[in-house]
Amino acid sequence: MTMHTEKKPLPVSPFIFAAAVLGFSALYVQMHLAIFLLVLMLMFGLGLYASFRALKFFRYSFDGAQAGWSWALIALLTVSWSAWFYVPTTSLAEHVDVWVFQSHYQHEVAKIGSNLPGNCKKTDDCYADDGKPVYVYFPYALHVPFSDHHGILYIADPEHAPEQARLDKIGGMMKCEDQPLLKHFYACFITGYAG
Known part of the structure; x- marks a missing residue:
């Protein structure tokens, strides 16, 4: 009996989160305080959703042909979360x-x-x-x-x-x-x- 593994599509949300972090990190100084706080909350929500989608993809793909993508998504999210917390403290x-x-x-x-x-x-x-x-x-x-x-x-x-x-x-x-x-x-x- 052979097991049929369904090929999961690559989630897009981690890439959107990474791009949003890059834009936020570069342009946040021009935001007013209310907009800054709103963007922070939206970014946090997007990051949580992207993490959930990436982990779900990882769960079904970590040992198959898409294993490389699984690890790449986890690395991308790790870097994105780190940048979201760290880059605003730099110049x-x-x-x-x-x-x-x-x-x-x-x-x-x-x-x-x-x-x-x-x-x-x-x-x-x-x-x-x-x-x-x-x-x-x-x-x-x-x-x-x-x-x-x-x-x-x-x-x-x-x-x-x-x-x-x-x-x-x-x-x-x-x-x-x-x-x-x-x-x-x-x-x-x-x-x-x-x-």
Whole structure:
């Protein structure tokens, strides 16, 4: 008597979850807090569903012709879950943000023109000083209460590193990375605001 094993179709949800994690990890800094929390919940649900589908596939395919796919799906999910928890703590999103939106930031700086810091108005859109070369800080939309407020600092002259005295005029207790993310752009954060 021979056993007939049904060939299970490869689940698509682990691949969708992996792609969603990649997009989330690169773009989450531009989300507002409510959207960020909603996306987190949706991603968690998608991850659970993808894990369930992959484990179900693994159960029926771990010793057959599709065994390689079973192990590949488990590895993909492991990497995806790890990235979902780990990547938001790295600067990947800041690098992607500057690369994708650099022309937008430069356009905004050009619009501010010679009336600095008046046109920036210290709103949620930007903060600027009146020094030379100009410093313009663009805070990210995502701001969890009681946490640092992260964003991008634009320095018109890429030869100058951020000077702490000028950063303090933009936002109290402002710190920037030593190395630029890209020419003109630094990753910075504010833990308090100048009064």
